[in-house]
Amino acid sequence: MLYTLRWIATGMVWLFLGCASSVPDTASTASSSLEGVAPASPPPTIPALQEWIPASSAGYALSSKSRIVLHVDDAADLAETATVFASDLADLTTISADVLPGTSASVLPSDIFLELDPSDAQLGNEGYSLQVGPSIRIRAHTSTGAFYATRTLLQWLRQTRNLGAGSARDWPRYPERGFMVDVGRKYFSMDWLRTHIKELAYLKMNYFHLHLSETQGFRIESATHPEAVSAEHYTKSEIRELIDLGKKYHVLIVPEIDMPGHMGAILASHPELQLKNALGIRDTDFIDLSLDGAYALMKDLITEYLPLFPAPFWHLGADEYVSLYALYPQLQAYARSHYGPNATGRDTYYGFINWANDIVRAAGKTTRIWNDGIQSPGSDTIRPNPNIVIEYWFNLGLTPQQHLDAGHTILNASYTPTYYVLGIRHPNDADTYESWPPPRFQGGHTVAADEPRQRGAKAHVWCDFANAETEQQIEQGIVPLLRSMAQHTWGSPKIVTSYCDFKGIIEATGRAP
Known part of the structure; x- marks a missing residue:
């Protein structure tokens, strides 16, 4: 299947040429040699992200050492979200990630760090921000927003264990x-x-x-x-x-x-x-x-x-x-x-x-x-x-x-x-x-x-x-x-405009674990 990448407004999006039965399987091509090289876009998601800004720094690699770290001040509020995420991640990838409290200083490469942060008003109660580097950092006003960030990660990790660096901000149009x-x-x-x-x-x-x-x-x-x-x-x-x-x-x-x-x-x-x-x-x-x-x-x-x-x-x-x-x-x-x-x-x-x-x-x-x-x-x-x-x-x-x-x-x-x-x-x-x-x-x-x-x-x-x-x-x-x-x-910008191409994203993101 032929595809190209094109920058549109708030970030990079996939543009598929022709009626595809699938999107590129980044999992099959990603390797440690790609660390430090940021793809122009993350894997596609449904719904699409509201915003994505790529970075040129090192990216993220899921591994058997990956942990889910909860900010110590927010651990009680985020415990259920983290437990559900860990279970779904194990179903999807067979990797059993430990869930533990910590601080940003305790985060190691391949960890996923969750914290509550009300500073970004546009995110509302269901939005989140997500920074991808050697580790992943999720911020949200509420546990609901943090939960939705984990759904984005699950869709990405279904497609590849290696993610290019960048940052996302994402929130819903309708309640x-x-x-x-x-x-x-x-x-x-x-x-x-x-x-x-x-x-x-x-x-x-x-x-x-x-x-x-x-x-x-x-x-x-x-x-x-x-x-x-x-x-x-x-x-x-x-x-x-x-x-x-x-x-x-x-x-x-x-x-x-x-x-x-x-x-x-x-x-x-x-x-x-x-x-x-x-x-x-x-x-x-x-x-x-x-x-x-x-x-x-x-x-x-x-x-x-x-x-x-x-x-x-x-x-x-x-x-x-x-x-x-x-x-x-x-x-x-x-x-x-x-x-x-x-x-x-x-x-x-x-x-x-x-x-x-x-x-x-x-x-x-x-x-x-x-x-x-x-x-x-x-x-x-x-x-x-x-x-x-x-x-x-x-x-x-x-x-x-x-x-x-x-x-x-x-x-x-x-x-x-x-x-x-x-x-x-x-x-x-x-x-x-x-x-x-x-x-x-x-x-x-x-x-x-x-x-x-x-x-x-x-x-x-x-x-x-x-x-x-x-x-x-x-x-x-x-x-x-x-x-x-x-x-x-x-209500985010569509990744592709035609249903013919959307079917490829449906196949790539798959069903819930």
């Missing part, structure tokens, strides 16, 4: 870089979920959304409503295990119990709470928001799981409920008895969202919902509380900018290109990598690139046809999507 899995329709094994926590961390992604309930399944153990739980489900102990693993890998686990639609699995044992239309026909997916028993059931479930998940968010779902409210006169009657004589059936839906939001807020968390049910203001009496985060997935109702104007924070969860739907659609990987920016939403709507209330973006696996693909096929199928999402949400 949420996410992935959602529809475990409600399709049960995914714990091994699959554990693998993808590590995979997200390897890509510096930090948000794992579990869509736990659907018409086809309710996938989490319940003490309040065991009758709703599917045969294939996760115990609370297993969920705690995932949360603990996520904490070690700096990945937040966020639950979704979808209400008031998509409740078929829950309502199968409660047909009396299913919504009936004016002809008396039940909709087995919708709960009847005019019934007191509906609120009792939903409150049981929300309050049971709020303490289980330490994440600061609770995803309520709230998507794809009633579209023609005139078919359900009881919803209008309920609204007028609670919100005034001019209230509409949709006010009952908005009132439910605010009712659930009050429960979530009382637990110190923030509610998130999908966007499609929130329509333009018309004859409605109330509106969803602006402290609710809107995840914009489809071009229905308000635009992303209108949600911002109403006071909401938003996230880009657009059907195109972030949805990988079993049996229906896969994203166009080339378009996703080459053409899609996170400020562009479904329907072509855009928000300002520097909008501070856009949290970021999220990739999704939806299992509408659960048996269309196996876990292994899905795992392979989403490799490009996750890596494009990582690159876009980190």
Whole structure:
């Protein structure tokens, strides 16, 4: 494969000519004779570095003598990050590096030194600086930033044991870089979920959304409503295990119990709470928001799981409920008895969202919902509380900018290109990598690139046809999507512009150890 190097703005980047199946394997050519000669660029990473400045001094060589040294003042805060790094490094290279406290004066050649340093304000809570010489020095404001520096090192060391000298500064553009899995329709094994926590961390992604309930399944153990739980489900102990693993890998686990639609699995044992239309026909997916028993059931479930998940968010779902409210006169009657004589059936839906939001807020968390049910203001009496985060997935109702104007924070969860739907659609990987920016939403709507209330973006696996693909096929199928999402949400300059060339970087950086 032909390649050249070219200096662009903040550093050196790889420019690949032609559609490559791999990038140069520097591990096969690096040797001790290269020490003291700095390559123009470090090996590629996903996401790319924000900044890299090469140096002409001696470089770094990983060896069996390498140690992970923690600044003595920061050793307690960095211990878990260092332990995880040492374990992953051993998996990747078979080198077992000791972890020990020390000072910069105690660092030897081939060591990796970690310390906390708040002096570089631009790095924020997730950024880091990384100096490569005979030893490697990592500085970050927080253990999260130091952890992400270790992910960069793992990707480099997968490709070569010898690194040219230089310095990097790196930080994310968006605070949420996410992935959602529809475990409600399709049960995914714990091994699959554990693998993808590590995979997200390897890509510096930090948000794992579990869509736990659907018409086809309710996938989490319940003490309040065991009758709703599917045969294939996760115990609370297993969920705690995932949360603990996520904490070690700096990945937040966020639950979704979808209400008031998509409740078929829950309502199968409660047909009396299913919504009936004016002809008396039940909709087995919708709960009847005019019934007191509906609120009792939903409150049981929300309050049971709020303490289980330490994440600061609770995803309520709230998507794809009633579209023609005139078919359900009881919803209008309920609204007028609670919100005034001019209230509409949709006010009952908005009132439910605010009712659930009050429960979530009382637990110190923030509610998130999908966007499609929130329509333009018309004859409605109330509106969803602006402290609710809107995840914009489809071009229905308000635009992303209108949600911002109403006071909401938003996230880009657009059907195109972030949805990988079993049996229906896969994203166009080339378009996703080459053409899609996170400020562009479904329907072509855009928000300002520097909008501070856009949290970021999220990739999704939806299992509408659960048996269309196996876990292994899905795992392979989403490799490009996750890596494009990582690159876009980190927001650094791309190493290569074409997806054809990006595939070479995907191959070189590989999967999480």
